[in-house]
Amino acid sequence: MKKSFLKWVGSKSRLIPQLLPHLPGGKRFIEPFVGAGNVFINTNYDSYVLCDKNCDLINVYRWLRDDLARLLNETKSLFDSQPDFYDVRSRFNNSTLLLSVQRAAEFIYLNRHCFNGVCRYNAKGEFNVPIGSHKSIYFPKDELIAFSNKLISVPVELVRADFSAVIENTTRGDVIYCDPPYISDDENGIFTGYTPGKFDAETTKRLHNLLVSAVRRGATAIISNSNNSLVREIFNDFEIYEVSAARSIAANGNRKPAKEIIGVFTPDMV
Numbered sequence: 001m002k003k004s005f006l007k008w009v010g011s012k013s014r015l016i017p018q019l020l021p022h023l024p025g026g027k028r029f030i031e032p033f034v035g036a037g038n039v040f041i042n043t044n045y046d047s048y049v050l051c052d053k054n055c056d057l058i059n060v061y062r063w064l065r066d067d068l069a070r071l072l073n074e075t076k077s078l079f080d081s082q083p084d085f086y087d088v089r090s091r092f093n094n095s096t097l098l099l100s101v102q103r104a105a106e107f108i109y110l111n112r113h114c115f116n117g118v119c120r121y122n123a124k125g126e127f128n129v130p131i132g133s134h135k136s137i138y139f140p141k142d143e144l145i146a147f148s149n150k151l152i153s154v155p156v157e158l159v160r161a162d163f164s165a166v167i168e169n170t171t172r173g174d175v176i177y178c179d180p181p182y183i184s185d186d187e188n189g190i191f192t193g194y195t196p197g198k199f200d201a202e203t204t205k206r207l208h209n210l211l212v213s214a215v216r217r218g219a220t221a222i223i224s225n226s227n228n229s230l231v232r233e234i235f236n237d238f239e240i241y242e243v244s245a246a247r248s249i250a251a252n253g254n255r256k257p258a259k260e261i262i263g264v265f266t267p268d269m270v
């Protein structure tokens with residue numbers, strides 16, 4: 001399995017072997033919550049729509065697609081110069097050029113140097129994760145190159161938006177894979193990072209309703225989420241498969257295998 005250059009809470013890197021058999025053939029693959037892109041790099045569709053609400057993430061992907069050499073240079077010199085983590089973090093938080101290559105490089109730097117690769121912003125939109133304790137820092141050059149190659153090898157639309165924007169535009173034959181922030185029936189289990197704002201049960205119901213409409217138009221929807229009664233209730237019209245995955249990163253440091261579900265809803269089920 002190929003691994004993304006980013007560490008990401010909720011990354012599907014270890015679940016790929018269990019997920020792939022549930023992804024049907026199709027021409028266009030839509031990921032409304034692309035995150036670190038582990039599903040993107042391990043699948044082979046003719047074209048992709050990759051969406052995330054996190055503007056820094058999509059900025060990095062745009063640089064990887066449009067100017068790999070420049071992004072690699074910028075990121076490598078940042079890693080090599082061994083700056084103080086908190087200097088980089090405050091430069092990142094004070095920068096006004098939100099689409100710059102410097103900001104993209106700083107985002108990769110913060111991801112590799114912060115605590116557990118967690119991506120979390122405060123209400124003001126500032127990245128607020130502290131430094132991690134790392135014996136050595138890996139510069140993911142090969143993974144960056146591989147990701148860039150995949151981005152330029154097929155038509156890929158990169159979208160920085162709420163998931164609704166891309167799901168509403170799906171049509172017959174599209175395959176939509178959703179890996180949203182998980183909801184829990186236990187309030188303590190919710191990770192509210194990635195972007196400012198909360199992803200709660202109401203947002204998950206909104207996602208469900210949009211997916212049902214998309215399937216009525218002839219798309220197929222696949223979702224990942226945690227295995228709990230609230231999720232099962234919301235996705236009660238989906239075919240549910242239980243999976244157990246080693247966690248790559250848990251926001252709370254819990255590394256016990258996570259009980260998850262994969263839900264599938266196809267046009268013949270409506």
Ligand SMILES: C[S@@+](CC[C@H](N)C(=O)[O-])C[C@H]1O[C@@H](n2cnc3c(N)ncnc32)[C@H](O)[C@@H]1O
Pocket residue numbers: 008009010011012013032033034035036037038039051052053054161162163164179180181182194195199
């Ligand atoms: C569990 S992660 C996806 C991980 C990805 N499948 C992987 O393997 O790396 C969830 C993603 O949803 C994004 N997200 C959160 N709220 C969103 C929203 N309203 N619309 C679109 N993306 C959102 C987060 O920024 C995060 O990257």
